[in-house]
Amino acid sequence: MAGSTTKTVYDIFLSMENGPASTSSTVNAQAWLDHHSRSLGLFINGKFVQPAGRQSRSLADSKGGVVCNTACAEDEDISQCATSAVNGYKSWSSLTCFQRAKVLLRLVSALGLHGQCLTELCGLCENPCSPSSLVRLLQYYSCWAQLRDTFISDWTPIGVVAVVTSDNCSLYSLMLKVLPALAMGNSVIVIPGQSSGPPALLLAQLFMGAGLPVGALNVLTGSDVMLGAKVAQNPNIGYMTYSGDKQDGVMLCTASAGMGVPVSLSPSIGSTCPFIIFESADIDSAVEEVIETAFKKKKEIHWVLCVQESVSDSVVARLKLRLAGMKCVTLHSEAERLLVDAAVQQAQQQGAMLIQSCAAPPSGAQYPPTVLCGSAPSSPCVVNPGPGPLLPLMTFRTNSEAVAMGNHSPHGFAASIWTEDLTLALETAKSLSVGFVWVNSNSVYDPCLPVSGHKDSGTCTDGGREGLYQFLRPSISCPPLPRSLSISMNYSNFGTEVPAPVIPDASDPSNAPPTYLQFVAGKACKSVSGTNFPLQAPGCDTVLAFCPDGGRKDVRNAVEAAIKVQPGWAKKSQSARAQSLYSLAKGLEAKRQAIAASVTTQTGTSPDEADKEVEMSIVRLNIWGAYCDKVQGGSLPMPQSGSALSIPEALGVVGVVLPDKNPLLSMVTLLGAAIATGNAVIMVPSQKYPLPALTFIQVIQSSDLPAGLVNVITGSRDQLTVALATHSVIKAIWYWGSAEGCQYLQHTCTSPLKTLRLFRQKDEDGKDGGIDWSQSHPSLLEELWRNAVQWKSVWIPTA
Template identity: 80%
Template sequence: MAGSTINTVQNIFQSMEYGPAATPSTATAQAWLDKHSRSLGLFFDGKFVRPADRQSRSLADSKGGHVCSTVCAVEADVSQAASSAVSGHKAWSGLSCYQRAKVLLRLVGVLGQHGQCLSELCELCEASCSPSALVRLLQYYSSWAQLRDTLIPNWTPLGVVAVVVSEDCSLYSLMLKVLPALAMGNSVVVVVPGQSSAPPALLLAQLFVGAGLPAGALNVLTGSDMSLGVKVAQNPSISFVTYSGNKQDGVTLCKATAGMGVPVSVSPNIGATCPFIIFESADIDSAVDAVIEAAFKKKREVHWVLCVQESVLDSVVARLRLRMAGMKCVALHSEGDRVLVDTAVQVAQQQGATLVQSCAAPTPGAQYPPTVLCGAAPSSPFVVSPSPGPLLPLMTFRSNTEAVTLGNHSPHGQAASIWTEDLTLALDTAKSLSVGSVWVNSHSVSDPCLPVSGHKDSGTCTDGGHEGLYQFLRLSSSSSPLPRSSPVSMDYSKFGTAASPAIIPDDSDPASAPMPYLQFVGGKPCKSVSGCSVAVQSPGGGSVLAYCPDGGRKDVRNAVEAAVKVQPGWMKKSPSARAQSLYSLTKGLEAKRRDIAASVSVQTGLSMDEADTEVELSIARLSDWAAYCDKNQGGTPPLPQSGSALSLPEALGVVGLVLPDENPLLSMVTLLGAAIASGNAVVMVPSQKYPLPALAFIQVLQASDLPAGLVNVITGSRDELTAALANHSVIKAIWYWGSAEGCQYLQYTCTSPLKILHLFCQKEDGGKDWTKSHPSLLEEMWRKAVQWKSVWIPTA
């Protein structure tokens, strides 16, 4: 207790003071920096390179002292690094799985030998990362390198992978991308625009090569801003770009690379708002200690919001006051941050919030005391847009349902911490929260064996676990869905605004007039909101086969509203119940097979026998998806520490499908089956060229027992409907087959909120062979239709 002369056990428990910490030494890291003259170059071809006439940036420590300088790479350096990576990929991928695993395992020993240097360098650069955490990463991914061909057959590495991070990204987040990419046989170009992670990344690259990694398999480029990542993505040797860091830089990268033909995945793991939920059944003392550690004593990569059940509010606040008493002020990055913190506190007090502070706020300066803002509302500015300082908003709830609502209020879906001794309540809450990681009676723990997806606006890919490996692999039988190209000059505001061709009345016999079709929204056939129609041409383009509705933005809005209402209930259905619904859809297709085959034949020009074959394949494909419903349901991966964990696949939500022209029926049921078998709802845009099979399929949907609104079919201009899907905030993913301009538009537009994109540029000579039914193809599509959640349950 403060002021006591004797530290008794009782005093220690009352004050919860930490013991004195030894002053850390940085002698080893300083010696390594001195060896490089405190001027670090770039790293490629297995060695440090310092090109002449390059700008450099100076890195200072927390006390303002000079640590080192890093080079700002230019276009020529990017070309050299990419060339080095191509050579490195040939050498690295040419090794056997055992040989690659042996190199990664050798790194464990190297890190043990030089872990002190790495730890000290991270401390100097304020990029804290425990060497033991990196050792765990190496051990985990070296085993996957060993077992890749055994447990992941029919998949091959992408080639050269660019790993881009923001300035505030941790070294652990960087290596969580680098190591699985290497383990799968890719070479890597690491792009570190910032300074804090650059020196440790360069040291690790040196250690990797020293452990036997072929020259060029790992390259590091440093720079001054995100433009360096864009330059790397432009290089034709790059097969895939994956980003980790803050949302702003991720959006910049996505927009700048739109139209280049390179897939980009984003993990914005910095700055998200995460709920810390304390139920009345929690161990309050442990929960309060944990929230103080998470919010005030660890480096804050996320913003926590404390949610407390009303019945224990007074108890929690009293313990917060006790634990926070005497805590020192937290250093801010700049005087500008202090202004933001002061403004947030003033706004909070004006809105009725009360403060719990460790001490009085000092005179203006780059520091501020830990502060709890009691009485916050979900819409408060300091909750919606948190300031960078040590502020912890506190909100209250009454019921479990209200706790979940508060937890899901944030646009982010990165993580949540739940505190309760009731395991049933914990698991029920964990499953209801739209986040990638849930910690029960713990916080901020991680292990690479668990897959984590960014839910909502917190990412477009899965990292960790078996599932996280697939972003660095492609099916051996498939090629890149997007050809490398230069972006098209286009006005994004005008995409999809072209008027549909007008329908001119003629004097033909009404008895032979083309048949009008309806679209399908909310379980009912209906006209488009505009009331207009478009003509469906025969294969040769000489005559009009039918008229279909000319759907638009309002039709998409209505379809999404219907899908949102039904999707949660569909997702909560048991896998066997979803399977039965898909089997009923299969039976309905079989009952209508002659009518559907006729629509395929008339639309595409195929013979009736060929059309019937496509219907037969479609029936078999739907049966495959019905059987697939309950075959992949996650698991309980073993942890290297006490406790248990769950790995859960979850539906994405509402998925937009812009369907291909090839095999219009078979491709439609393949994509539709993948989406709804996983628990998603769907808004489908049939092929603009061949829409009749999808419109005829509406009869099958009507006769099935699928919930009304689960599947919606909207016809019309592909570009206009694509733009409507892209600009709807509720749609989580878009699977698109279309033009290069459409792919570029989606890459540029689907950044706020982030959408998961699977883009395919259709070719005139045909594209994907939909008639193949390989297990890996089904697995690939199923993985596109789910996102992963990890739930941690400690036992000690």
Template identity: 80%
Template sequence: MADCTNRTVYEIFQSMEEGPAAAPSAATAQAWLDHHSRSLGFFMEGKFIRPAERQTLSLADSTGGVLCSTACAEDGDVSQCASSAATGYKSWSSLACSQRSKALLRLVSVLGLHGQCLSELCALCEASCSPSALVRLLQYYSSWAQLRDTLIPGWTSLGVVVVVSSDDCSLYSLMLKVLPALAMGNSVIVVPGRSSAPPALLLAQLFTAAGLPAGALNVLTGSDVTLGAKVSQNPNVSYIAYCGNKQDGLTLCKASAGMGVPVSVSPCIGALCPFIVFESADIDSAVDEVIQVAFKKKKEVHWVLCVQESVSDSVVARLKLRLAGMKCVALSSEADRGLVDAAVQEAQQQGATLVQSCSASPSGAQYPPTVLCGAAPSSPYVVSPPPGPLLPLLTFRSNAEAVVLGNHSPHGYAASIWTEDLTLALETAKSLSVGSVWVNSSSVSDPCLPVSGHKDSGTCTDGGQEGLYQFLRPSFSSPLPRSSPVSLEYSKFGTEPSQPVIPDSPVGASLPQSYLQFVGGKASKSASGCSVAVQAPGGGSVLALCPDGGHKDVRNAVEAAIKVQPGWMKKSPSARAQSLYSLAKGLESKKKEVSASFCTQLGVSGDEADKEVELSIARLNVWAAYCDKVQGGSLPMPQSGAALSFPEALGVVGIVLPDKHPLLSMVTVLGATVATGNAVIMVPSQRFPLPALAFIQVLQSSDLPAGLVNIIPGNRDQLTAALANHSVIRAIWYWGSAEGCQYLQYTCTSPLKTLRLFCQKDGEGSDAGTDWAQSQPSLLEDCWRNAVQWKSVWIPTA
């Protein structure tokens, strides 16, 4: 340790100065790069391919020198890679589960031989991932490959999966997508960011050496994230999974809209995460940890330090002590330095005080670690922090105020809580809208932890058994039909007026029955006062008039839903179950009226209508029983501590219902969302709305809170646009046209919404092959898993 002979142990302990680190060696990685002439191509068909006359991108090391170059794929390379992946899928998926498991486990031995090369290459490329972390991933997912058919029956692999990452994404985040996709029997095309491309190519080579069939894992490099959208155009591709920064994720979503390929987004880079220190915390440990995550470790997220007022002076004093003597942190560019200077100047103008390790140099791409004390939650440098070693410090008085501060950010990636009070820690963890909570620790990761990106931090779950389902589909369902994007004016989608109702009934004829919508617990007319005609099957006479709902009706429904949903979510599962049992009894008591509306609307026999209603009653009873049966629990972490997982409600869910089985499909999705604690806004089938509107009588007599379930009939496209553009709605389940699917994929990006899309052809009443009348376990499980998001909580014990 520097000058340790001239200082006492007490002085060294107070300064917490670290000793000099040994100079890292990169000889093995440099030799591997030299073997490839420092010019890397693609990996497909189980081998390296370096096509001639391709544009290249240079990758610089930490000193600014050129480390190597990577090739940029062209259309022919994309086609060849997709063909390789399709061939690899046939070979890989045809293997028994035990054979796939052995192939993944063999890579552990291969990593034992070449782990040093991988570790050095990751260090050179600044794509952090240790061999030990990869070994843990391989061991975990190889066991799931072994158990897939045993523990996840009724599900099948998707096919060819494309995994895309941004330039600043770590190799670990990338492999957290690749390995579960392979374990479930898919083939994978990796489109890595610039920094993770060389390690990804090395891993593909090692995977093939371990016995992975040629084409099961492919790597394609390019100039930016739009290469992922080019790959998704190939008809062999079934799914796109993205990890990295949010902006590139949104670009990918928009570029791939309308191709008939589902896209999941995990923006794990650049999120705003609260670091909450209560007065009951071990202050020294909390300060040491926040210094590490904010200034010393590679900063993939932005931290905001939230401190209870009673200990804020003590925390600031310790921060000054720990920061003293720390060196400046290198920035990416001179432009970043300008952003940091502007943020610091703005903070000082707003009354913030600085705690710095040393004085900032007048210029240069570096800046000293800086704490901005007295920051306001709404300050731009807190909401959208610049890239650099800045740590805003906010204060709070009560525990409730701490939760409000923690949930102030639009992101919901992770949080760190510091307190010795376990009850307080668990209450705060449950109240924070984040995917991961670390108690008296930070940045703990393990593949067994299921983590969902809450709010604007993702649309899928990674890790654990729950994270496997994004790479599976129920055996009974069909994927979205592949298509080419249509020319669509997104600003005009859903703006076409509904067909006017023209009175043409003969004199003396009875007027058609008028129905009402159901918003905020009340049956009412639409806000516009307009109605649309519901015609008999085959386009005959007018059967009834129903409200023509619009944007204002959706806004009213959302306002009612957000008032009641938090209280409904906090109800015990058994209380929610009793309400659903009561709803089933109410449907049974109104069986005659609902059955009559079914006969009138669809022109079916009374027996068929009665059967539909009976199935709907049974389905509601099943969801009532589901309420308290499927929950989270403790997880087997390989560390000393307690790991817990909780399924939580999404919030407000918008559902555009299918034409097929208009009553049974409605109660199926209603039961799934309500049983898990969500509020729901449903748009009935535009062709067959009467069964759903007749169900309003059942809802009126139920004990469900007013506003929990809302039913708004009308023009499907207009209401779809209203749901997509409302910032509070967290998820949309859509059965409709290909144009509607494309519109939702393009529009639901700010904020991010979880999408569940099914394309049905108008006039045929089909919805991607879902057989609603069958009580398949995978049907119910698919609905349930799409209605929840997961949170993991880590509590160390040693």
């Protein structure tokens, strides 16, 4: 008909427009909110409570209307909640594995009845989460609840776990931590962000209806993420884990530093992730997916499009075709619009060319989908992208360039690789420093996939069997950090104490104490400063020896040597690494008498006890050699058609501040765990008992370990701790020391993030704390091994 504006199927096919969105009803969610008078209280001790006199926080929908108000918990509520969680833990952990699994499975039925209400509530809160994804989580973790004692024997639940999320964190990410914690027998206190608060409260109500013991799950809402730091002050909290953006995670870490609560972070939101298109890819499918991911889905992460030069023109042409006619994206505010305008102008000044669906409106909180072609790797829109529908596009020539671009970001959350060459896909996946790799696909999540945030994207593993261990501890374990209030300390002054002066001795030079050397970059050497500190014999003022007084420059030199050799060491076969550890054990056997004598001289133990420690050290190195090729990842049972791989990878460079207790055995135990998994290590021997470690340098020199893989630096523990904590390359620090040192590391190791394993040198009674190094229980060694690796999941669809 003339003048008709009705579009035919062919017209829609050419324009590739989406059909009109169906209008969804919110009747069930509105009724649930009305039932609670649109003022949601806290969920404590199995029921909603509405304490009097509490401040509230309003949650607005996309149109500016108020969805509901949530209460802001105060100290009295936190105390009541923690007491409830302790009682809930006693009831929940006392159930059998089968009984806990039944409770989680009953919640699947509850979601079947009330899934529509949950879906509508998530929509109102702008935190979409499908009930089917939660059902998959429940089914997966109910199975692990059933099999915990069968497959994870000799491990016990931590106790009360606090799960904290930021305002923009998804409900799925929240439940990915809550459900495994419950499945392992812990009780949980949830501190949700604003958008996930109402759905979390609804789920807590459904949990109670499914038979979860009173107090096993509590929900506290507040004004911001700092409520988590207040919860951490309660002595009943055993562990805290966080999901969301990094800024809130850093605030949580610094605020809770020194309280004795281990805190792990999964700051995936806002991460910059590479979307790599090789010339061997199905270009049409890749472009369709990048449009869907970058402009049509909720943007929790930022994507950078990396395209091989030979197909860049083809990709750009398809992007122009797909962007044509797309509508502007609504931003949260005009302030965001100003940030987007500034980012686009800066990218254009650096030579980027714009591809837009339409002209940007002159004002208002809207902006068209925009591709910034030819963006520079150093451009802010690539390194630190802001809000808005912006997609930077960069080109590369070779595979190695693609990997370099993909690893350019400080984040390491995920990557999407598009190629029909499976060998190229797997090689690229292994080379990228990210936790998730999707091949010819994107954003495929499943609870069976273990993911560790690489670089600045996390300090723990979520998902899969590996993600369960953060909620468990070995049944024969070292004591946790003692609970205490934060120490008032000046962080800038920590580790800056002036060493005691060394006074020359006028006695017979022939009887002068020996001077030892440290070990850096494969060479025995003096400290960069050239200074030494006197080492006194146990129980008297006699000087046994002079040891190098290492500092920041020594750590810098050691790290430079370590990062050169570590990638090659990690790529070595597991059997080759095992042979090196066996060789190290043989070298220790050959120098048994000299090293046993150093243990006796240094610690004052009897020769028999020292020889026994050497013998245990030899055995421990052989155990780690055997470990190298025995514990690996593998294929995972995904519910979709395809192949999923879990791969354990080395952390990189690990800093170890060694304990005073068993100076030789503790050193070889931690050294073996680090290098068996492919890491390089910088070891700081006990400041009180460094001689066994310095004598052990002779064993390292005679081994076939690459120069720079193992470095030994002596000196002030606090000064060297500062040097390790502030070096950007070091990924993890294992520390035995003072309460001040533990607090300093928790406060400082947030930019970039470092994985911390902290122990107090002395407990409150003045006794030696930490691990009983003479124990060789499998769960203890497995815990050390798991602290030395990070996990990567690779998903390859087949249909």
